[in-house]
Amino acid sequence: MSEYRSMIPKVIQRLFLISIIMIAISIIPIKMMVAQDTKPMSSTTTAAQGQAILVAQAPQKSPSKININPETGVPDGAILLTVFLKHDQSKTLEQILDELKKSGYWKAFPPEGVDVVSWYVVMGIGQVVTLAVPPERLRTVNMALERTAWSAYRTEFYATYDFAQVAKKLREQALKGT
Template identity: 60%
Template sequence: MKTQLKSLLISTVLLSTFISAGVNAQSKVPPIAKAPVATPDNAIMLTVFLKHDQSRPLSELRAQLAKQEFYKVFPPEGVEVVSWNITMGIGQVVVLRLPASRLSAVNLALENSAWGSYKTEFFPTYDFREIAQAEINKVRQPQ
């Protein structure tokens, strides 16, 4: 009986030591860093089509978006909205600029808060304005 009691006591002490070490290790975990910022070296652009569910009235869609906290989570931190337009007959077209590492955060934000009100489509994009302007300037310069 003494041997069993002694083994139980040793096991209890070891278990509490491991638990205590785990709690201390968890309390020393550094806080999550702020979301990365888009730079020319890490930025991507993403065009998101939020297609309205036309089988339901707008008031119902808005209520669902509010319930799912769409505007609270989209766009996620660290994601810049370049443009956000209504396209009649389609829904909303949102162009985002973000660090590539935030792509999964955008996806999760939409899956958790937009689905049900919108059908989503995604297209990687890039800003062509400067390239197009250079071509225009090249062909329109007086000879």
């Protein structure tokens, strides 16, 4: 019986992570539609103390010109990669931002030729970034994070695909009774 009790927290944690990923994946099409009607905002603003704090930024077109196939949600010639950047909660936001600045994180990530599909802050966890990565750039993404983000974040990587269109079709079929 005690064996099962020790497994329950891990199962709940995994289910929670899967649900977060599914939520992030389901929001992507909505965010893409909203982004088309939204002007980009500044990525930083200066606080009274003169320190930079992050604010929301609308997605911008990337110079790599990766086209997302609207039927499959998969980028032409690329894979989707979701990166969890888990906050080190023993550090303050200012300490994390200082480490990122010192390591050159904002210059290195995301690397050239890689598109940001979505970038969310998940309170209590950190940041969840979904990238469209040409296969030949996968090593570059990994190296950029290893060299610059590891002092501030714990990282996890997941191959990803957009399930929203498939789920929508399945739901429509179910509602029609076919």
